Amino acid sequence: MAYSDKVRNTYEGTLQGIKDKGVFKQERYIHSSQAADIEVEYPTGAPIQKVINICANNYLGLSSHPDVVQAAHEGLDARGYGMSSVRFICGTQDIHRELENRVTEFLGTEDTILFPSCMDANAGVFEAILTDEDVMISDRLVHASIIDGMRLCAAMHDTFKHSNMKHLEKKLQLHADKRLKVVITDGVFSMDGDTAKLDEMVALCDKYDAMLFVDESHSSGFIGKTGRGTHEKCGVFGKIDIITTTFGKALGGASGGCVSGRKELVEMCRQKARPYLFSNTIAPVVVAGVNKVLDILTKSTERRDKLEKNTEFWRKGLLELGFVLQPGDTPIVPVMLFNAKLSQDFSKDLYDEGIYAIGFFFPVVPNGAARIRTQISAGHDIHHLEKALAAFKKVGDKYGILGLTKQEIIEKYGL
Amino acid sequence: MEMKDVILEYVIEEYLEDEDEVLTFDSPLISGGIVDSFSMVSLKRFLENKYKISIPDDKATPEAFDTVDKIVTLVNEYIK
Numbered sequence A: 001m002a003y004s005d006k007v008r009n010t011y012e013g014t015l016q017g018i019k020d021k022g023v024f025k026q027e028r029y030i031h032s033s034q035a036a037d038i039e040v041e042y043p044t045g046a047p048i049q050k051v052i053n054i055c056a057n058n059y060l061g062l063s064s065h066p067d068v069v070q071a072a073h074e075g076l077d078a079r080g081y082g083m084s085s086v087r088f089i090c091g092t093q094d095i096h097r098e099l100e101n102r103v104t105e106f107l108g109t110e111d112t113i114l115f116p117s118c119m120d121a122n123a124g125v126f127e128a129i130l131t132d133e134d135v136m137i138s139d140r141l142v143h144a145s146i147i148d149g150m151r152l153c154a155a156m157h158d159t160f161k162h163s164n165m166k167h168l169e170k171k172l173q174l175h176a177d178k179r180l181k182v183v184i185t186d187g188v189f190s191m192d193g194d195t196a197k198l199d200e201m202v203a204l205c206d207k208y209d210a211m212l213f214v215d216e217s218h219s220s221g222f223i224g225k226t227g228r229g230t231h232e233k234c235g236v237f238g239k240i241d242i243i244t245t246t247f248g249k250a251l252g253g254a255s256g257g258c259v260s261g262r263k264e265l266v267e268m269c270r271q272k273a274r275p276y277l278f279s280n281t282i283a284p285v286v287v288a289g290v291n292k293v294l295d296i297l298t299k300s301t302e303r304r305d306k307l308e309k310n311t312e313f314w315r316k317g318l319l320e321l322g323f324v325l326q327p328g329d330t331p332i333v334p335v336m337l338f339n340a341k342l343s344q345d346f347s348k349d350l351y352d353e354g355i356y357a358i359g360f361f362f363p364v365v366p367n368g369a370a371r372i373r374t375q376i377s378a379g380h381d382i383h384h385l386e387k388a389l390a391a392f393k394k395v396g397d398k399y400g401i402l403g404l405t406k407q408e409i410i411e412k413y414g415l
Numbered sequence B: 001m002e003m004k005d006v007i008l009e010y011v012i013e014e015y016l017e018d019e020d021e022v023l024t025f026d027s028p029l030i031s032g033g034i035v036d037s038f039s040m041v042s043l044k045r046f047l048e049n050k051y052k053i054s055i056p057d058d059k060a061t062p063e064a065f066d067t068v069d070k071i072v073t074l075v076n077e078y079i080k
């Protein structure tokens, strides 16, 4: 047996170190389906509590929508449970290709390829399309899955300061001699809820002959007038060379992701992307569900419109109460507390008031930038948000931070 | 401007988010967490372009790049 005491002690020590730092993650068990109202067991073994969920990526409230559930049932009956194969052997059904075509149309691209997740799409895409003669220039705050994907790719990697277009331009000049250049960004940044300046980025990419890559995981389905994404909002629909996105958030929330973009790039992924070649196809039941989601979203903008109204109501309500928010207009609304312990205590007190929201702190966000990240959904009704605002007021009063500026909160609680 | 001033200015502009932070010729850049190993790439490219040199990858180690002083020493080895 090779799992000796020494080995066990090594891991126990490491895990204890994580606990000592106060960053040990624990799951909370939910005894209901995903929705605005959920039933949670927390801490483990405690009685189940009914709470309002304001930290899901269920932006459009489609995760448990009856029409989506119904379509998934029908898909299960018509195409079975699993495929037991990767795509290119015997794992592609008509509905997989149908979904790819629909996503292409929805996102305004040339072609699309499905991946088991967007994490896999980001992990596979760069290696499939770039070589060591090329360069990737990424925003410094892109998602972890993109960083992993860039690590797996032989191309040179450089970064630019978050959303800093002057800095990006300098980098494009610095790397002018490279064979191919790709500029890489998130459309909406998941921790801050701010939006990439895609219009300026498209112009810079045109000027310096670079491709533009955008991860639309926190945008697809609801950002822009018809919910197509950040490129629609920024007036550059049809001009993005590579989009990756997930079906695991607004678009039904089950699982799966894709690379969508120029047809040669998508074809390169079909030939070379390792998570596509070596991991199982998306289950038919999920594909049927996402097809339904796209149906719903192309017929009507009702859900994204409701989300927009909810988001305005929520931001305005929090500002009136005197919280410090991260500026923006997306449904990701970070309530800034700065101090890590305060963010944990605040989250716990909210839970006692029936509101489920999580505190984020270093290393998920920069040191001294701890926060409660709230995420609004079209599944929320005004009464949910009113109840949540009342809870934020009560807890905010308890800690005496309402009406305080960033500097004053930091003086009171430290960083 | 002297080489070490040029390099210090570049590092400040490239890596510091906050204008108030102070950086000197012997501040630890990589071991001090100011420059991550990813971002070292642009520093290397900047030096190569600016001084018309080529630094072999196996010489561009985190140790050799750890302070502005050390970078100056490294660059001088390759200037003809």
Ligand SMILES: Cc1ncc(COP(=O)(O)O)c(C=O)c1O
Binding pocket: A117, A118, A119, A120, A122, A143, A145, A186, A190, A215, A217, A218, A245, A246, A247, A248, A255, A256, A257
């Ligand atoms: C920006 C971004 N990209 C990619 C992903 C990964 O998506 P998936 O859950 O489909 O792997 C996430 C989800 O956490 C994300 O926030």
